[in-house]
Amino acid sequence: MSASIPSWQPSASLKQLQQRARIVAAIRQFFAERHVMEVDTPLLASHGVTDLHLHNFVVHPTPPGPEGPLYLQTSPEYAMKRLLAAGSGCIYQFARAFRDQELGTWHQPEFTMLEWYRIGFDHHQLMDEVMLLLQQAVGIGTENILKASYGQLWQQHLQLNPHTVTIEELQACGARHDLAISAVDDLSTTDWCELLFDRCIVPELAAMPIVCVYDYPSDQAALAALRAEGDETVAERFEVYLYGIECGNGFHELTDPGEQAQRFAKDNALRQSKGLPVREPDSYLLAALQQGMPPCAGVALGLERVLAAAWQLPGITATQAFSFI
Amino acid sequence: MAQYSTNDFKGGLKVLLDNDPCSIISNEFVKPGKGQAFNRVKLRNLLTGRVLEKTFKSGESVPAADVTDADMNYLYNDGENWHFMDPSSFEQISAAAAVVGDAKNWLKEQDTVVVTVWNGRPISVEPPNFVTLEVAECEPGVKGDTVSGASKNAVLETGAEVKVPLFIEQGDVLKIDTRTGKYVERVKG
Numbered sequence: 001m002s003a004s005i006p007s008w009q010p011s012a013s014l015k016q017l018q019q020r021a022r023i024v025a026a027i028r029q030f031f032a033e034r035h036v037m038e039v040d041t042p043l044l045a046s047h048g049v050t051d052l053h054l055h056n057f058v059v060h061p062t063p064p065g066p067e068g069p070l071y072l073q074t075s076p077e078y079a080m081k082r083l084l085a086a087g088s089g090c091i092y093q094f095a096r097a098f099r100d101q102e103l104g105t106w107h108q109p110e111f112t113m114l115e116w117y118r119i120g121f122d123h124h125q126l127m128d129e130v131m132l133l134l135q136q137a138v139g140i141g142t143e144n145i146l147k148a149s150y151g152q153l154w155q156q157h158l159q160l161n162p163h164t165v166t167i168e169e170l171q172a173c174g175a176r177h178d179l180a181i182s183a184v185d186d187l188s189t190t191d192w193c194e195l196l197f198d199r200c201i202v203p204e205l206a207a208m209p210i211v212c213v214y215d216y217p218s219d220q221a222a223l224a225a226l227r228a229e230g231d232e233t234v235a236e237r238f239e240v241y242l243y244g245i246e247c248g249n250g251f252h253e254l255t256d257p258g259e260q261a262q263r264f265a266k267d268n269a270l271r272q273s274k275g276l277p278v279r280e281p282d283s284y285l286l287a288a289l290q291q292g293m294p295p296c297a298g299v300a301l302g303l304e305r306v307l308a309a310a311w312q313l314p315g316i317t318a319t320q321a322f323s324f325i
Numbered sequence: 326m327a328q329y330s331t332n333d334f335k336g337g338l339k340v341l342l343d344n345d346p347c348s349i350i351s352n353e354f355v356k357p358g359k360g361q362a363f364n365r366v367k368l369r370n371l372l373t374g375r376v377l378e379k380t381f382k383s384g385e386s387v388p389a390a391d392v393t394d395a396d397m398n399y400l401y402n403d404g405e406n407w408h409f410m411d412p413s414s415f416e417q418i419s420a421a422a423a424v425v426g427d428a429k430n431w432l433k434e435q436d437t438v439v440v441t442v443w444n445g446r447p448i449s450v451e452p453p454n455f456v457t458l459e460v461a462e463c464e465p466g467v468k469g470d471t472v473s474g475a476s477k478n479a480v481l482e483t484g485a486e487v488k489v490p491l492f493i494e495q496g497d498v499l500k501i502d503t504r505t506g507k508y509v510e511r512v513k514g
Contacts, residue, residue, distance in 0.1 A: 053360050101383075102362070104354030182381045191361045195380075198357030220358060239358075249359060 026137035041079035047282035050267035055100040072098035085288035092116035105315035112303040123252040126297035141210035206244030214238040224251035242309035250299030257289035327389040339392040346390035420447040430485035
């Protein structure tokens with residue numbers, strides 16, 4: 001609860017709003033030059049997401065509105081993939097994304113996702129394009145940038161292999177680094193990996209304007225394709241860190257509808273085990289994948305975070321017109 | 326026992342951590358790797374005074390600590406225990422010397438102080454930021470020496486020792502900043 005009555009004034013200065021407008025225009029120019037088409041997909045959809053850690057705002061229309069419940073989208077991904085399956089070609093969007101149960105210095109319940117898909121790219125080619133866009137349109141990262149695999153960073157900073165590490169090794173690592181985790185026994189291997197990466201490795205990357213991390217453990221795949229690497233399976237996923245701030249998430253996209261349906265089912269099983277509402281898998285997405293989505297790579301950048309990193313701000317409230325908190 | 330979830334966390338909230346009462350200083354919501362959300366929290370242990378950090382899973386619950394801050398009047402001390410009275414309920418409470426700590430230096434009868442009480446037990450005493458106390462003992466003042474900047478020791482009516490400018494005399498009333506233990510100015514009358 002806030003102690004003072006919030007002002008009607010914008011959260012960002014007029015100068016910052018002008019800067020944002022200039023950057024958005026530059027991004028549009030970047031895509032126009034590459035013949036990537038801008039699209040606008042709905043924020044209200046018939047299905048939510050099954051992801052364990054994403055929470056849709058649920059909407060209940062009244063007749064004669066459509067039959068609910070409907071869901072405010074946590075990202076434009078499913079809608080854009082349906083467009084790709086329909087033959088749209090390469091597309092991008094400045095999409096509003098909505099996430100319930102998220103609020104903090106780097107989290108607003110509503111924010112802007114810059115999301116785009118490149119047909120025929122793998123995640124490496126898309127990472128290169130992300131860096132180019134950041135350099136050309138946002139003006140960040142012309143030097144001292146890094147591209148490294150998740151495994152390389154773990155080896156370098158924690159002397160562990162994240163693809164084969166045991167939960168005991170992870171707990172010991174957490175203890176060594178004084179992470180002071182409250183519910184130590186309640187964390188999965190995935191939870192530990194994410195926490196250790198965030199607390200022990202990411203701060204080491206904070207001096208660099210752009211760091212792209214690729215090839216994640218298979219249990220952190222989300223919608224990325226999997227690739228066999230010797231004995232291990234890696235997820236063709238990448239993340240973009242700007243000055244140590246997590247700003248983007250990309251995949252060499254999973255195109256197989258069977259595998260996608262299995263992942264949705266696995267998510268829901270986990271949801272059920274944790275007492276969370278089960279979300280019906282998006283049958284439209286699955287049908288589109290059944291029809292055939294061209295091989296492609298996609299990425300989602302949090303626009304407000306990108307701006308905050310570029311402007312060296314301590315959070316995102318001053319990067320958009322009006323913010324909560 | 327009442328519980329708070331991480332969603333309730335904010336500065337000043339009193340919680341029990343490893344059985345010690347703590348006050349929350351700051352609470353940061355983080356979501357590493359877009360996975361499990363956590364709250365990275367800074368707390369002050371109200372018994373030891375130390376600042377510590379703890380990371381909670383978002384939604385985790387912690388027990389509330391029954392801690393209250395009460396304005397009380399200082400009555401007297403017998404060397405071992407310091408006695409205070411709640412001016413509205415007339416209830417008396419006593420705190421051991423260790424709990425009163427540095428506040429001992431600044432307490433005058435009937436002064437209002439903040440006593441922090443946990444489960445009915447006083448755990449700290451906070452004097453007002455500024456107190457006025459009489460100089461009980463010091464070397465004679467050097468008349469006119471208001472600019473040399475040199476200082477001497479003075480003993481106040483509470484027994485506390487402070488550094489004062491050379492012109493201060495026995496019997497002078499001084500304003501002291503209790504947070505630093507330093508002389509601020511001489512008070513008239």
